Amino acid sequence: MNVSGRTYPQLALDLQLCFPLYAATRAVTKRYVTLLKGTGLTYPQYLVMLVLWESDEPLSVTSLGQRLRLDSGTLTPLLKRLETAGLVRRDRDPGDERRVLVSLTEEGVAMEEQVSGVPQQLGASMGITRDEALALRDQLTELVDHLDTAESP
Amino acid sequence: MNVSGRTYPQLALDLQLCFPLYAATRAVTKRYVTLLKGTGLTYPQYLVMLVLWESDEPLSVTSLGQRLRLDSGTLTPLLKRLETAGLVRRDRDPGDERRVLVSLTEEGVAMEEQVSGVPQQLGASMGITRDEALALRDQLTELVDHLDTAESP
DNA sequence: CGCTATTAAGTTGTGCGCAATATAGTTGTG
DNA sequence: CACAACTATATTGCGCACAACTTAATAGCG
Known part of the structure; x- marks a missing residue:
């Protein structure tokens, strides 16, 4: 629709x-x-x-x-x-x-040592640059902080 | 550490x-x-x-x-x-x-009708503007698309 | 038509998340 | 010291997620 x-x-x-x-x-x-x-x-x-x-x-x-x-x-x-x-x-x-x-x-x-390559492998799968990933990480972290302090209505 | x-x-x-x-x-x-x-x-x-x-x-x-x-x-x-x-x-x-x-x-x-106010209430809890939310949405959507097409190691 | 392959939904089993509650140990107060 | 309040972990119960499998129905092909 x-x-x-x-x-x-x-x-x-x-x-x-x-x-x-x-x-x-x-x-x-x-x-x-x-x-x-x-x-x-x-x-x-x-x-x-x-x-x-x-x-x-x-x-x-x-x-x-x-x-x-x-x-x-x-x-x-x-x-x-x-x-x-x-x-x-x-x-x-x-x-x-x-x-x-x-x-x-x-x-x-x-x-x-066995998993030390995992973060890089995941990064490759996500198709975004390191900088984009870091920016996204910061936005999401901020979102979590806001939600944590917004328990009322 | x-x-x-x-x-x-x-x-x-x-x-x-x-x-x-x-x-x-x-x-x-x-x-x-x-x-x-x-x-x-x-x-x-x-x-x-x-x-x-x-x-x-x-x-x-x-x-x-x-x-x-x-x-x-x-x-x-x-x-x-x-x-x-x-x-x-x-x-x-x-x-x-x-x-x-x-x-x-x-x-x-x-x-x-009963839940029609929910998206706006959630938006308020997240502490980001509508534009930021839409940008974040697009980045995450793109991320999902990439992960879906990256099944091989 | 008959038979096989495919598709749709359901079932089973494992591992989270989390609320609510239980239990045991510790702290603080008179 | 007694005892109430508090703290840390564990337990129970429910609802996802999802892999693997089962069952039933349909499609397709010779």
Whole structure:
């Protein structure tokens, strides 16, 4: 149907930002399935590994969650799967038995080298320049910040 | 850890496009939960309704899937929930008994008016201008197109 | 016409996301 | 020290996504 002929033209799928955003995330995730085949990692698991590789020390579930904006309901089972895969350890913090500290195993550390080419491969699939990617990244980061501070109506 | 001190600086979470994209989608989806409260719709269900409101005639599961890039494994249970909610009907196409035609009920048609303010409310939460949103939409659409045609490693 | 290939939808199983809740450990206050 | 408030993680339940597979219907070809 022609958009201009609609009672509520603002509801047209093609005019909205939300749908391309949603579709882009799923397309990127799908691309990661291919790129991460061989590691056994899913995309969210890969993100957790990125955070752990960045850190000099073990991280609690909460700090992982703050970095990735994920809660324990998502992270706990995901971390158990990484533990089963032999990539991380989960140990109670002796100084505070409520906390679980997540640390990399040797195998987990070693995997960093294995995926070091992934960002570049993904960049190639996206068909945009590095500068465009960085600009897009900044716009999306700003969008997230705004949405986080706009909890009211 | 300082990015410049890493063995694989390209793996830094903050330097990559994928994470802001992933976080933005989840933030937008979360915002929709608030905006759609009262309708009983989830965000994917809202997208299906957008496509149906756009269409003059009933749509098959496959055509809905092509429009939203979703397969029957996602759509079939979602459509059953919309049917249970009284918003759509699902009828076998008499001309081709393999196809299921999805059409809006009166209640489903009526809901369009109820959500007509949602796009504008979401726009307000995102803190970007209409033009910025449209530019972002175009960039993301292009990104999806590239990823779709880049299936090979 | 009869048979094979194709197509459409549905089913199954896995892994997120996230709200709501439960449980255990810690902190702060009197 | 007792105990209430708080914090960290885990659990439960629901709804996607999607790969892989199944079932049923149609199309096409000899």
